[in-house]
Amino acid sequence: MYHETGGSDVLNRAKFFFSIVTVGLCLAAGTAWAQRPLPQSPQAAQAHQQVQDPWWKHAVIYEIYPRSFQDSNGDGVGDINGITSRLDYLRDLGIDAIWISPMYPSPLVDFGYDISDYTAIDPLYGTLADFDRLVSEAKLRNIRVIMDFVPNHTSDQHPWFKESRSSRTNPKRDWYIWRDGQRMGQPPNNWQSWFGHSAWKLDPTTNQYYYHHFYTEQPDLNWRNPQVRKAMYDAMRFWLDRGVAGFRIDAVSRLFEEPNLHDDPILPGKNAYGDPNIAHKYTDNLPEVHEVLREMRKVANQYPGNPVLISEADEPNIAELTKMYGAKDDEIQLPMDFQIADVNKLSAPDFRRLLNEIDRNAAGGQPHYFFSNHDQPRQWDRYGDGVHNDQITKLMAALLLTTRATPLMYYGEEIGMRTTEPARKEDVQDPIGKIGWPEEKGRDGERTPMQWDASTNAGFSTAQHPWLPVPPSAAKYDVKAESQDPSSILSFYKRVLALRRSEPALRDGRYLPLNEEDPYVLAFLRRKAGKDDAILVVLNMSAEARTVKFDLAANGVKESSAKPLIAAPEIGPESAQLAHFTVPAFGVFIGSVH
Numbered sequence: 010m011y012h013e014t015g016g017s018d019v020l021n022r023a024k025f026f027f028s029i030v031t032v033g034l035c036l037a038a039g040t041a042w043a044q045r046p047l048p049q050s051p052q053a054a055q056a057h058q059q060v061q062d063p064w065w066k067h068a069v070i071y072e073i074y075p076r077s078f079q080d081s082n083g084d085g086v087g088d089i090n091g092i093t094s095r096l097d098y099l100r101d102l103g104i105d106a107i108w109i110s111p112m113y114p115s116p117l118v119d120f121g122y123d124i125s126d127y128t129a130i131d132p133l134y135g136t137l138a139d140f141d142r143l144v145s146e147a148k149l150r151n152i153r154v155i156m157d158f159v160p161n162h163t164s165d166q167h168p169w170f171k172e173s174r175s176s177r178t179n180p181k182r183d184w185y186i187w188r189d190g191q192r193m194g195q196p197p198n199n200w201q202s203w204f205g206h207s208a209w210k211l212d213p214t215t216n217q218y219y220y221h222h223f224y225t226e227q228p229d230l231n232w233r234n235p236q237v238r239k240a241m242y243d244a245m246r247f248w249l250d251r252g253v254a255g256f257r258i259d260a261v262s263r264l265f266e267e268p269n270l271h272d273d274p275i276l277p278g279k280n281a282y283g284d285p286n287i288a289h290k291y292t293d294n295l296p297e298v299h300e301v302l303r304e305m306r307k308v309a310n311q312y313p314g315n316p317v318l319i320s321e322a323d324e325p326n327i328a329e330l331t332k333m334y335g336a337k338d339d340e341i342q343l344p345m346d347f348q349i350a351d352v353n354k355l356s357a358p359d360f361r362r363l364l365n366e367i368d369r370n371a372a373g374g375q376p377h378y379f380f381s382n383h384d385q386p387r388q389w390d391r392y393g394d395g396v397h398n399d400q401i402t403k404l405m406a407a408l409l410l411t412t413r414a415t416p417l418m419y420y421g422e423e424i425g426m427r428t429t430e431p432a433r434k435e436d437v438q439d440p441i442g443k444i445g446w447p448e449e450k451g452r453d454g455e456r457t458p459m460q461w462d463a464s465t466n467a468g469f470s471t472a473q474h475p476w477l478p479v480p481p482s483a484a485k486y487d488v489k490a491e492s493q494d495p496s497s498i499l500s501f502y503k504r505v506l507a508l509r510r511s512e513p514a515l516r517d518g519r520y521l522p523l524n525e526e527d528p529y530v531l532a533f534l535r536r537k538a539g540k541d542d543a544i545l546v547v548l549n550m551s552a553e554a555r556t557v558k559f560d561l562a563a564n565g566v567k568e569s570s571a572k573p574l575i576a577a578p579e580i581g582p583e584s585a586q587l588a589h590f591t592v593p594a595f596g597v598f599i600g601s602v603h
């Protein structure tokens with residue numbers, strides 16, 4: 010559907026959410042290790058080995074939007090015990106870690122991204138005991154749990170903000186960004202919220218404005234205040250002490266604002282909220298962000314098991330994305346690559362260029378790819394052409410799961426869930442949709458309940474009305490039905506995930522692009538250093554069958570054919586000739602070569 014409209018608004022909206030972070034790959038880990046004594050005991054030697062080859066380089070991570078995964082108590086909203094009850098499914102799917110969107114106490118203005126207590130669980134989702142049980146049950150299945158961490162802003166109901174707003178002399182006044190307005194009741198400057206309109210809100214109690222990059226109910230913390238930093242690092246420690254495997258760090262490029270309050274440059278045109286377009290020059294990616302990322306990395310490095318830091322990173326180019334790994338690989342290990350997520354069309358040249366760039370990034374950082382999340386319209390319709398969406402969704406799955414990157418999946422993509430936007434304004438839950446209707450319908454469409462089976466509410470909840478309706482597509486796409494169909498999207502995901510796990514070349518071999526001038530077919534090899542055999546991946550990104558020729562002698566391949574391992578549409582077991590290789594429309598071929 011996004012293709013038909015040109016998709017601009019919905020797709021541009023996708024670029025709003027994001028931030029930054031950076032990976033500190035082998036080198037980063039090596040640097041951290043270098044500060045410690047050399048390993049002496051076998052245990053220490055084993056720990057050293059882990060640092061050199063951290064788990065997150067080989068993991069497949071799966072995002073769970075907790076409100077929508079599984080409701081265990083019939084209130085229409087998903088919860089922690091619901092997630093625990095589905096761990097066997099996740100293990101059988103073949104993922105290694107789950108990132109769970111925020112479950113902290115929250116007034117839920119931004120559905121949990123407005124936090125009123127960083128070290129507790131909202132009763133809507135369960136208790137800390139439920140959380141501990143989730144972590145230990147997940148561990149039994151070799152699944153790690155990654156928390157969402159929201160450092161840029163709190164809820165306006167957080168006790169810190171309540172204190173801060175109470176008087177100009179309150180000790181917590183400086184924990185947030187307070188400024189006087191300009192004359193004639195004007196806000197301090199022209200900065201805009203990502204969620205529409207001025208980023209300043211006048212608070213009558215003290216007659217000053219506070220800054221909020223997102224909703225008015227999400228006041229920004231002042232990261233120049235050392236007490237704020239300490240409180241937030243303590244919150245990270247609270248969860249690391251409970252055994253979490255790391256954090257996805259929200260909106261981290263927005264942590265700092267230019268202190269002299271220069272107006273942002275105005276750009277031509279208006280945005281979906283009717284405001285003039287501006288460049289967020291003075292509130293985005295300020296250099297101090299990296300100082301904080303280094304400090305966060307140090308907190309994580311104090312814990313065993315190589316905790317990972319993942320970040321939102323809607324960086325405009327590879328140079329900016331590379332910075333997120335840290336000048337000494339000492340910041341974020343996995344910055345989410347929004348450039349690849351937002352190609353938004355099936356273009357072999359565009360994907361090839363971006364894959365090459367990130368593969369060769371100057372920091373040597375681990376790439377981190379995804380196509381869908383709780384802020385992005387789902388990939389089934391974003392990349393689908395309206396006719397071949399199921400096949401194209403397999404193509405995108407193959408792309409996500411066969412490169413060198415650490416893949417990040419979003420719940421439901423493995424069964425072909427689609428974006429289902431609300432039909433009427435009164436049905437909208439996401440405040441962005443309420444502010445921006447009808448041009449901006451909000452993010453409800455990508456947050457609908459998981460489709461488990463053919464029972465009431467697709468097995469998500471026994472409530473009469475789940476918090477968002479189950480989409481009509483649940484009649485055809487659900488876990489149970491697809492588990493029984495070897496040609497389903499789910500079966501395809503499972504096969505590729507299993508192959509990624511069992512084939513060392515796919516798990517952590519090098520990425521070698523092939524036929525780099527081909528306008529339609531994206532092809533590459535994955536190969537372990539010093540090994541003869543390799544995996545050949547061929548992805549036809551066009552609506553017509555394409556015949557290509559591979560000359561792999563320079564890559565050390567002696568044989569003239571490739572043995573199929575997985576193909577979609579399915580093909581027979583006969584080897585494919587490298588000199589005359591035909592791939593059907595939107596076809597996927599994954600095979601082995603020697």
Ligand code: GLC
Binds near residue numbers: 027119259
């Ligand atoms: C991030 C989250 C998004 C949220 C915003 C404000 O972009 O992914 O869902 O609304 O931050 O916290």
